[in-house]
Amino acid sequence: MPSRKSVPAATEATFTITQLAAEFDITPRAIRFYEEAGLLEPGRKGRNRVYSPRDRTRLKLTLRGKRLGLALQEIKQLVDMYDSQASAAPQLRAFLAILAQHREQLEQQRDDIEVTLAEIQQHEKRCRALLGKS
Numbered sequence: 001m002p003s004r005k006s007v008p009a010a011t012e013a014t015f016t017i018t019q020l021a022a023e024f025d026i027t028p029r030a031i032r033f034y035e036e037a038g039l040l041e042p043g044r045k046g047r048n049r050v051y052s053p054r055d056r057t058r059l060k061l062t063l064r065g066k067r068l069g070l071a072l073q074e075i076k077q078l079v080d081m082y083d084s085q086a087s088a089a090p091q092l093r094a095f096l097a098i099l100a101q102h103r104e105q106l107e108q109q110r111d112d113i114e115v116t117l118a119e120i121q122q123h124e125k126r127c128r129a130l131l132g133k134s
Contacts, residue, residue, distance in 0.1 A: 013053055014051060020055075020059060023056075024059060024060070026063070035049075061075070061078070062075050070098060077094065078095055078098070
């Protein structure tokens with residue numbers, strides 16, 4: 001379970017789970033899921049979660065990765081690299097490698113879909129020909 005941070009300084013903007021859910025058009029449950037996965041580490045104010053600008057950015061990056069179809073583990077790796085103080089070059093190289101792998105998978109899926117569509121077209125043509133003879 002991720003460690004809980006203390007509430008950010010009063011001068012730093014914070015967000016509630018409801019605000020983030022509305023902003024990104026996702027459910028609070030989805031945000032809690034990303035917390036459990038270690039992608040977000042909100043502070044607490046009483047019983048309420050308090051999200052920092054860092055959490056908001058991490059959520060935004062997580063959702064981008066999800067839209068790209070990346071696995072949660074890949075997203076976490078990239079988001080964690082985003083937080084590191086090291087050079088951006090390793091993060092960018094890792095991201096490029098993940099994108100290349102994902103592109104390859106999608107291209108294979110596209111090829112498979114094209115083959116399947118061609119087979120469907122052949123079956124439709126045969127069925128129409130048989131119906132025409134009836």
